[in-house]
Amino acid sequence: MEARVWIKLVLAMAVITICGCEKKDANVKQQKAKPEAKEIRQMSANRESFGKTPDGKQVDLYTLANINGIRARIISFGAILVSLQVPDRRGNLGDITLGFDKLEGYLGAHPYFGATVGRYANRIGKAQFKLDGKVYKLAANDGENHLHGGIKGFDKVVWKLEDIGVTDEGAMVKMSYISEDGQEGYPGNLACSVTYTLTKNDELRINYDAETDKTTVVNLTNHSYFNLAGQGNGDILGHELMLNADKYTVVDTGLIPTGENRSVKNTPMDFTTSMTIGSRISQVKGGYDHNYVLNKGSGALALAAKVYEPKSGRIMEIHTDQPGVQFYTGNFLDGSITGKGGKVYKKHYGFCLETQHFPDSPNKPNFPSVVLKAGQKYTTVTVHKFYTK
């Protein structure tokens, strides 16, 4: 093995040992480096420091890498995906998610860049819901409604490292968090975990698991803003999108579903065949910010969306077992946030495809249920697959 490789290995082991996770990291295997490659690429999962929260909590940065050069960086604050480097059709790596270089950016106000969102992703109307005859009042942090878990949602807490390493499938990191009974108004202690796996097959898989000790509601998602041309490199209106959804949930002016699921046919909402995001966006008031009803429903893992960016050739497919996906075109980005590498994020500079249960499900008996009871297991998965054309 080349001297450089040895140095890299020793450094990686040193980082792991300093951080004190000897047991789990014993399974960090290194693949044989290819000597002909300019950059030595190997499947790896590393841990380093990303700073401290104002109350002194240590925040970790985990880097998952595979041999094709894909690199996912995740921090323990908010279990946030802070960057995702993916090759374009020429093999050049580009970071395709919006976010910040430093922890300070994530500690301040921002629109959930890359975050793990919970206990309930998306909106709950009038910030309340009824469960087993009891009304639960939540924080109203979006007008009169509740959004993305409240004032201090899962995106603003430090998650605990459970496991990190390389398995036969790829590089993975698992983090856990216990949301206490009554936190942000939700009933029951909810023990949850999120696992990011970067596979050998160029997929970033996100698994969510949760258990409660009292009947509650759960809806977890990832809130990454993507730009397949590279973060900060213009708007996403030229991206071609296919959504595997014949219907969407109609919303009122506060973006709360009315309960009607309407056909997309002959409307600017129709992405059943691939269309550029910008082709009809001017006909949608405010831009896209809608939950699509996926054709496959909940249960089996199925293709929800496919996005192609013509200049870079990058393609992202999203597969999920969730019944819906919120398609949001960064309508509220207005140039006031400066992100990674000094890039200014303007309107439509990123799009989100948040796989999830429908908004306001706790108040909509006709929507698929989001209720989790003691003894039941919440387990969901979403896979982002990358390739080029």
Ligand code: BGC
């Ligand atoms: C919502 C948007 C919201 C954004 C940032 C999205 O999931 O649908 O309405 O502005 O998150 O909070």
